[in-house]
Amino acid sequence: MWSCTEHAxxxxxxxxxxxxxxxPLQLALLRYQRFNWRAQQ
Structure with a gap:
């Protein structure tokens, strides 16, 4: 019983x-991708 609660x-x-x-990670990734996309054009 205790172990089940602990796992949950x-x-x-x-x-x-x-x-x-x-x-925050996804936001950072989006910004990074946009920055790369701008740099490539």
Missing amino acids: LRDHSVGHLTVVLQS
Whole structure:
């Protein structure tokens, strides 16, 4: 029982961290791609 709860909590926190980290990363990637696209033209 305890291990199940622990796993669920860990999975949830990891998923939350991934979402929190993903947004700025995706924005940075978009900016980087736009910058590269401008530089190539």
